[in-house]
Each structure stands twice: as C-alpha cells, then as structure tokens.
Amino acid sequence: MIPQYGKILYATDLSVNAAHAFRHAISLARHYGAKIHVLHVLPEVDSSVLNYISTVMGEERLVNLELAHKDEITDQIRMRLHQFAKDELADHPEDLEWIADIEVHHGSPVGQILEVADRLDVDLVVVGSHGKGKLKYAFLGSVAEKLLRKSYRPVMVVPLND
Template identity: 75%
Template structure:
C-alpha cells in the first residue's frame, strides 16, 4: 500500500540550516495536501548547572524565575518559528495555512518528538541532521539516529548543509 501523508511532524532545532529541511516538509505537504505540525524542544538544563545556579540564587528564587519566564520564552520561540515560516513561504503565502500548530516543549528531544507524533497521530516525522562525521556519532549519537531507532512511524532525515 502506498503511504498517504496527511499529518507531518517537523521537528526543528532552529539552526541556520533548518530552512533546508522545512522546504522538504512543505514540498511533501503540497504534494499530499497534508497538515504540518512544527515542534521545537528546549533541552533541559544539566542537573549540575541547575544545582550551581540554585546555590548561587537560592532555590526559591530560581523556581520563581523559571515559572515567570517559561511561557514567555515559549511564546517568543513560537513567534520566531511563525515568522520563519512566513518568510520561507513568502512566494507561496497560501502554504502558511498548511501549518496546523507550532508546539514548544521542554525535555528530551527524542522523547518529546515521539510523544507529539503519537498525540497528533503523525504519518511522517521530518527532522534535519547535521553532518558531523561518523566518529562523533559513534560516541555521542544524535537526535536523528535515536529517533530512527525508536520510532515505529516513518521518519525522513534531511541532511543539512
């Protein structure tokens, strides 16, 4: 059976090369008349760093600051992604309508991508991958590699320049 992509989840790290992967997403969305869901995951701060900051600032003050600014940061990133999409689609503004939702979450990128894909019942996950060489991936891994290993959904990895 030939797959039909009706819901495409595009996970972006907001890097300078993100436009390259986004162009693939929009091309697929046009071809299949699909909805596009954009996801950006903010990584958690390392526990050692959090411990240091809470020691310097005080645990209560750090918790208050986190709560105060978490939604503000998410809104700014959401606006940045929307502006990016509008700019990339300036020659075809009707394609902006294909973007159903822009989500910003904190946590493990792979876990959050898989959760979002399940929640929206995505037919395809698209992610860009930075070419950092084989040796680095042998030791560090990458979000794209982990996603390919853990996802039971179709995953398209776009090599970024």
C-alpha cells in the same frame, strides 16, 4: 498499500540550515495535501548547572525565575517559528495553509518528538541532521539517530549543510 501522508510532524532546532528540512516538509504537504505540525523542543538545563545556580541564587528564587520566564520564552520561540515559516514561504504565502499548528515543549528532544508524534498520530516525522566532524558522513546527528532507532513511525532525515 501505498502510504499517504495526511499529518506531518516537522521538528526543528531552529538552526541556520533548518529551512532545508522545512522545505521538504512543505513539498510533501503540497503533494499529499497534508497538514504540518511544527515542533521545537527546548532541552532541559543540565542538573549539575541547575544545582550550581540553585546554590548561588537559592532554590526558591530559581524556581520563581524559571516559572516567570518559561511561558515568555515559549511564546517568543513560537513567534519566531511563525516568522520563520512566513519568511521561508514569502514567495508562496498560500503554503502557510499547510501549517496546522506550532508547538514548543521543554524536555528531551527525542522523547518530546515521539510523544507529540503519538499524540497527533502523525504519518511522518521530518527532521534535519547535522554532520559531526570528520565522521559527518558516517553518523547522523544524535537526535535523528535516536529517532530512527526508537520511532515506529516513518522518519525522514534531511541532511543539513553546516
């Protein structure tokens, strides 16, 4: 059976070259009439850094600060992603209809991408990959590489030029 893509998860790190992978997701959405679910994951702050800040600020104050700003940051990133899509599709604003939703999560990028892919029951995950140093042609970015190993869904990895 030939695969049909009805739901695509486009996971982005909002890097400068992330638009390249987004264009691939839009092209597939056009071709298949698919909906794109945009996802950005804010990685958790390293526990050693949190421990240090907690020691300096006090644990209760740190928790209150995190709670007060988590929603604000999430909303700002969601608005940034919406603007990113509008800017990228300025020549073809009708393509905005392919975007079903924009989600921002906190946690492990790979874990969150896999969890959202399962929850939405997507047919394809599209991510960009950054080359790393001299071995950039030998190794994918760590998130893309882990997704390829852990996902049972198809994953399209788009090389991003740094």
